[in-house]
Amino acid sequence: MNDLARSQNQETFVLNLGPQHPATHGVLRVKLTMDGEYVVHAEPVLGYVHRMHEKMGENRTWAQFMPNTARLDYLGALSYNHGYVKVVEQAMGIEVPERAEYLRVITVELNRIASHLLWYGAFVLDLGGFTPLLYAFDDREHVLDLLESVTGSRLTFCYFRFGGLYNDVDDNFVGGARAFIKRLRRRLPDYHNLVTKNIILIKRLKDVGVLSAEMCRKYGATGPVLRGSGVDYDVRRNEPYSVYPELDFEVPVYGEGDSMARYMVRMDEIEQCMRIVEQALDKLPEGPVVAEKVPKILKPPPGDYYSAVEAARGTFGIRIVSDGTNTPYRMKLRSPTFSNLSLFGEASRGMLLPDALALMGSLDLVIPEIDR
Amino acid sequence: MISLFTAEGLAGLVFLFIVAVTIGGALIAVNSIRLPRAITGLAISFVGVAGLYYFLNSPFVAVMEMLIYVGAVCVTIVFAIMLADPGDEQRVGRRSAIGAPVAFGVGALLFWGLALLGINTMWPAAAARVSDGSVKDIGHSLVTTYGMVFELISLVLLLAIIGSLVLARAGRSKS
Amino acid sequence: MGKESLQSAIIRFAPLDKLLDLGRANSLWPMTFGLACCAIEMMATGAARFDLARFGAEVFRPSPRQCDVMIVAGTISKKMAPAVQTLYDQMPEPKWVIAMGNCAISGGPFVFEGQYGIVEGADKLFPVDVFIPGCPPRPEALIEGILELEEKVTGHRRWPRVEAV
Amino acid sequence: MSGYFKELFGGTKSLAVGLGITIKYMVKPVVTVQYPHETLVMTPRFRGHIELVGNEETGAPNCVVCGMCQKACPSNCISLAGEKPEGAKKKILTSYILDFTKCSLCGLCVESCKFEAIAFSRDYNLAGPRKDAYVFDLKKRLEEKSG
Amino acid sequence: MILSEPWRLLVFVAGIIAFIALNAAYLVWLERKVAGHIQRRIGPKEVGPFGLLQPLADGIKLMSKQLLVPKGVDPLLFKVAPLLVLVPAVMSFVTIPFSEKLVARNIDIGLLMIFAFASVNVMGLLLGGWGSNNKYAVISAARAVSQNVAYEIPMLITVVTMIMLTHTMNLNEIVIQQAGGVWNWHIFANPLMPIAFLIFFICSLAETNRAPFDLGEAESELIAGFHTEYSGMGFGVFFMGEYANIIIGCGLATILFLGGWQCPFGILPGWWWFLAKVYFLIFCVMWIRWTYPRTTLWGLLNLSWKILIPFSLLILLLTGAMIKVWPLITGAS
Amino acid sequence: MLDELKNEFASLVPVPLIETDYRFKGYHLDVEVGPDQVVAAAELLDRRGFFLEAITGVDWLGKAPLSNQPEVEAGEAGEGGGAGKAEAATAPPTDKMEVVYDYNRTVGELCRVAVRCRLDRANPELPTVSRLIPGANWHERETHDFFGIIFSGHPDLSPLLLPEDADFHPLRKDFKA
């Protein structure tokens, strides 16, 4: 950082973004080769929060791996909980009670709202606006209050269990969730007026960082990044799981592929999440929240299993290999942002530094999830 | 004898300080190996020159000196250094041994000659003033007596803008 | 730490020292520096609900040169450790470190036999002044940590203690 | 040209609307909970570090030293020991150490306990200058609490 | 006859330095409070009543902080740069009339002088960034300067319009011309003046590197910009210079357009009104900062070249026409 | 669609092509190819609009690769795992490395394809698909990090997640810190 070492070609120089840099949302390092303010070549360097999740998967029992899933993507921890319990339940053939599935969907969607709110704030922070972050946090606190009242934690939820949930919810939660949705509905127009319609933001995001659908496919990008490029794909609908088929929601798709499109997808997704939660609250059946026949010590039959869920950032895939013992033989976590970030190098070529950082912000990175 | 503690005395002191700043800045400017430092010296020297202009009853020119030299010329030069920095280590030791004494000799000779000329000449006393050199008068002469020159200067500046654009652009497209 | 070296430089003068300590304690500028999960709680602490600004500690400076306290919020991996160390070294004296969260205290849940990737605690790299356990700690705990640090700097506590009920 | 003016006016309007929103929030009351002076009430399910639960009458721990919590814990933060005194039916807990600095608050230990011997505490604002203060001797804590 | 009142000047300069330091400190406090309330939190509160001692604590801390001179920098440049930012700001205050009498030096070309000193400020930023030997600082300095240069043009055109209107560059004179009621302020001098005021205000935001034009200090891009490597008081001096420049920008806007120390109702002394107007503008600056995201350099230059410069030229032209042509048509002298 | 794909694969690889129970396994098609057919398989799937979701490795140190046996899968769907274990125990242990490519597609009928490739543990090397699918670049680097599997032709196999100077492969079963 302190040396003005220039690269071989005198016209360009290397700018080392990170590992500690406000724009990288944690500890990502991006080696930028710059020509003035233009990015000639960008190479993300990962691994600064590599926390050995996959290795730990091989060292712990199936149940003990649960807290790790919450720490992969700490912003959308419940989606990851869900992905993990889903694949194990699938392998074991455990039937989950309906109430538990509904509650899973409700909490996951609330968590997704919290995640998107935080992204909204952090993204605008990347663009230099500080206040929207605090407004988003204000709303986020309300979601977290709700989730804390059922799960006991604010961030790294460890709530789902094989065959059900850690515990049931009460009426306060249902009422609180409804009240929160009402509140957020009131607040969203302010968000749009303050940020979405702001000419400065539009100027910065429109036609900036355009990703084509083909490029997203080649890099395996998923989630809002893919949907911002006009591809109508959402695991919740294309590969239905849990009780999503019974709920009516739309998958927001924008065809422009620019940063604005990705922004809009996420903002629309917040609204869809609210719809899902509302419907699920209406349909919430009575009953137990834990399946009756869950063996005390889990030993999934040998073989490998794959399962995917739609996390806030895209498709979270998990491949487990069981050798029939009580610990996984191999646990592969396919994190969405890993693939989403991998296209940054190509996509940012020729962009201005602020635009490249806007693109990076619009990918919604959670670094520990990339590094695992 | 002027006492130090009167307005005039203080002004004299300030004058001495300004002269020191001017000369000191100029010396830093020409003697520095590092170009950014040389630029700082130049800027300091120009601030001093602006002070001298102020003492010469011309605050307007003094302010213009600051505006144009410090604010524009120096900044432009710093930009050029940033764009075309040869690096310090490259230049150290590349100065020829004979260069310095010869340069010093020539400079000193010129100074000696000019200063002698200036001091020894019997300058005619100031004639009756036709104006007091205020901003208003300057403006007036600019658009009357020196109107043609004024236009020419604007032409020169226009040419300079176009010329530098052409030059800079030519280099740019090549890379 | 950090204080001692400075005191030797300035003539020892008790009231002045006290004043300096008061000034420092009430103007703890943290670094914009988050490693993992705890960083989100750190942001939440600065946000409207908890408002770190009340103690003058919301001025998150992105440059280590302008920081007083480094809140190590998250897991320090072995790859990251040299960078964290550099950041610490780049901070001017007097400086303090808060280890926020179990990962920064001892490696937290990521410690297991045969682990190859993380540093087991920030205090392995540099002295830590305040530890805040939790995974992640609640924002109140971070505020409490800042207050603890103020207590450590000035020698007495200005704010009431809150007992958990 | 009309596009130029349209953008100019639209842009200016959007900026004015933005200013309106921030001033609107500025005059609204603050939402801050001023922590050391006032504080939020933790939800009943709040997960602090774990705590031994004692018998309401005797104050003796409910724990029967079965070791299930120790086995369930993913990060090995619980270590407990017990002994079986002569003639007693059950094991008696001699020490229960929780290394909270390794805990991930997953709740597996509480879940695994069949005797309701451990529960989450309400400690939400722990912070201190010493690391070893968070290696809790839960048995001692229980004894202190029950007097 | 040059320095007729050196002692008065000295006293004023000392006063100005104190004013700047106090102002910078309390503007930071105000900024934090304003930001806090806009974001629905409290802001500094616990240090002294209403957090009023917060700036003091910050000042003490910054002063007692270790001054690091990173290796590889040119120590001379590194140390001179903050001064190059602060000193011109102090000098600019010399000509600003706080009230009819409360002006350090009532110079005929005061307006020009402020711009001359403001241009030195640019030099300070540039050398600070360049001297830090840090890539972010260099990029930031380059940005700050190109932005300053770009916005000087519409700003100066607007000022020339004002000079045409007022026939003087003496700031006190300009204020005196606006005596009387609010309608005598220059902002209402003709229908174009509100736009001119807006242009001037936007330009002074850009000149002082304030949001949404704070490209030089873009946190998410360039760490802390040109003062990335400055610690302790080096940073503090930059900060003071920055806030002093904000006061100058807002003060100039007040003097040129909002009637300076003229009070519309005839109550309270002039300096009170001057400061009230200035602080109102400063509040607007902060309000804007905490509302908008940051522009990019291109957006900034587009704004300057496509909107501000054409409009300011138009205003210049129309004002000129109004002054010269209108009397011809109406036959007035 | 699935049948077409199967036919195309059948012409590509002579060996096991398994249609799996999606509800149990989570993917539809399980293809085993040799190291020299990895690129051809990628090309085939890429042409059909598939995208690469992940690449991963499995280290079968001293064990027989499990999931490849059709009997186990067919017989065990939805049940406990007793028989499968017995099956695994009977298979002779071979030191193999496995690389699994997970393909998926966003258009048309849902179809997940797992392409797997067995390698000799002593010399785990196979051609890269990153020229065809740029997104594979990081996945391959990561797999190289964790397992030491060499993707020949890969532009840069330097450690991605591990420290730059790391020379260990932590997910190998014989790894000791």
Added chain:
Amino acid sequence: MSILNLSNILEIYLAIAALLFGIGVYGMLYQRTLIGMLISSELILAGASLNFMAFSRFLAPDPTTGQIFTLFIMGVAAAEAAIALSIIIAVYRNYKSIDTEDVAGLQG
């Protein structure tokens, strides 16, 4: 004549101007980089302007003349700086050096 009264003497200004001029010439010869030479040339111009100003102040019947000359010199100097710097940058782009000797060598 007091040392504090120097500011009212023409010869002093002439001497300072000569000194600036001399320093400028020295720099012209001594500095090897194009930018260094440009800096020196600015000093020479400053010396010349100072002469104009001094004569205008003490001798000329119309004090505006010298000031206007100085203003013109400033204009020319600004133009010169702009042109010279773009030349320097162009040279640098082509030869990757702003050292005068390198440029000379590469031309042949």
